[in-house]
Amino acid sequence: MAVDHAALVAMLDRLKLTAIRDQLDTLLDEAARSEMNLREALAFLTGREIARRDERRIGMASKIAQFPFVRELEGFDFDAQPSLDPRQLRELAACRWIAHGDTVLFLGPPGTGKTHLAVALGREAIRQNYSVQFVTAATLVAMLAKAHGDVVLDKQLTILSRPKLLIIDELGYLPFEANAAHLFFQLVSRRYERGSILITSNRSVGEWGSVFGDPVVATAILDRLLHHSTVITVCGDSYRLREKRRSGLLQKAGSALEPTETTAQ
Numbered sequence: 115m116a117v118d119h120a121a122l123v124a125m126l127d128r129l130k131l132t133a134i135r136d137q138l139d140t141l142l143d144e145a146a147r148s149e150m151n152l153r154e155a156l157a158f159l160t161g162r163e164i165a166r167r168d169e170r171r172i173g174m175a176s177k178i179a180q181f182p183f184v185r186e187l188e189g190f191d192f193d194a195q196p197s198l199d200p201r202q203l204r205e206l207a208a209c210r211w212i213a214h215g216d217t218v219l220f221l222g223p224p225g226t227g228k229t230h231l232a233v234a235l236g237r238e239a240i241r242q243n244y245s246v247q248f249v250t251a252a253t254l255v256a257m258l259a260k261a262h263g264d265v266v267l268d269k270q271l272t273i274l275s276r277p278k279l280l281i282i283d284e285l286g287y288l289p290f291e292a293n294a295a296h297l298f299f300q301l302v303s304r305r306y307e308r309g310s311i312l313i314t315s316n317r318s319v320g321e322w323g324s325v326f327g328d329p330v331v332a333t334a335i336l337d338r339l340l341h342h343s344t345v346i347t348v349c350g351d352s353y354r355l356r357e358k359r360r361s362g363l364l365q366k367a368g369s370a371l372e373p374t375e376t377t378a379q
């Protein structure tokens with residue numbers, strides 16, 4: 115049976131099999147070269163189509179998630195961060211905690227990889243078809259405060275409850291304004307046992323009372339967050355500054371931001 119190339123392209127087009135359509139000749143050549151039978155060739159072609167769709171879907175969902183950068187778990191140097199258990203992170207990457215609506219907290223000092231791991235887990239969640247939104251704590255509180263002022267808080271809370279995973283980065287770096295604890299509480303209680311929250315913070319949970327400026331509300335927030343949670347405490351020196359430390363520009367841990375005598379001269 116003679117098949118007209120243009121007619122075949124038109125059929126693939128109609129079925130929206132664009133990956134096969136765009137590379138039709140190359141794919142058919144490859145199938146012929148590898149001497150695939152019909153079943154193998156069909157699996158090969160549909161596999162390419164699915165791979166393209168997954169790639170597009172992940173790209174689009176990552177854009178929507180608004181990650182600050184692209185990071186993967188494979189790019190994380192566990193030797194440089196012995197306080198972390200790679201098995202525990204791989205377990206989290208399986209995303210069962212997201213299926214259950216649980217919470218993950220990454221706590222630790224600056225530059226220890228908290229945001230890297232949060233983004234890596236977020237991307238893994240997207241790969242597994244969960245919706246993800248990344249936001250800094252400061253932006254989140256500003257959004258809630260604005261919505262509160264505009265009398266659309268409920269709508270904003272509904273929007274923020276949609277993603278299956280909400281990543282809240284940098285809790286504790288900037289002081290919260292007076293009403294922030296109440297707004298944050300409403301968000302946490304709206305998402306409680308429905309959607310997962312991942313929080314990174316430079317403060318231990320014991321300090322959250324002062325972070326929120328209201329120990330009573332902070333306790334209520336923590337009560338919900340910690341109910342079904344994994345708390346991972348990261349320690350050590352900043353990865354950002356390790357090259358500088360190596361070159362002797364900075365002193366060892368604890369005084370990482372103080373220049374050494376050599377550089378101060």
Ligand SMILES: Nc1ncnc2c1ncn2[C@@H]1O[C@H](COP(=O)(O)OP(=O)(O)OP(=O)(O)O)[C@@H](O)[C@H]1O
Binds near residue numbers: 227231284
């Ligand atoms: N163990 C590591 N292996 C590879 N890269 C790392 C590691 N730790 C940190 N990094 C890299 O160092 C940079 C800083 O890490 P990251 O932003 O995750 O730190 P952080 O703990 O979120 O710090 P901060 O509290 O200041 O926000 C990033 O580019 C990250 O990819």
Ligand SMILES: [Mg+2]
Binds near residue numbers: 228
């Ligand atoms: Mg960070």
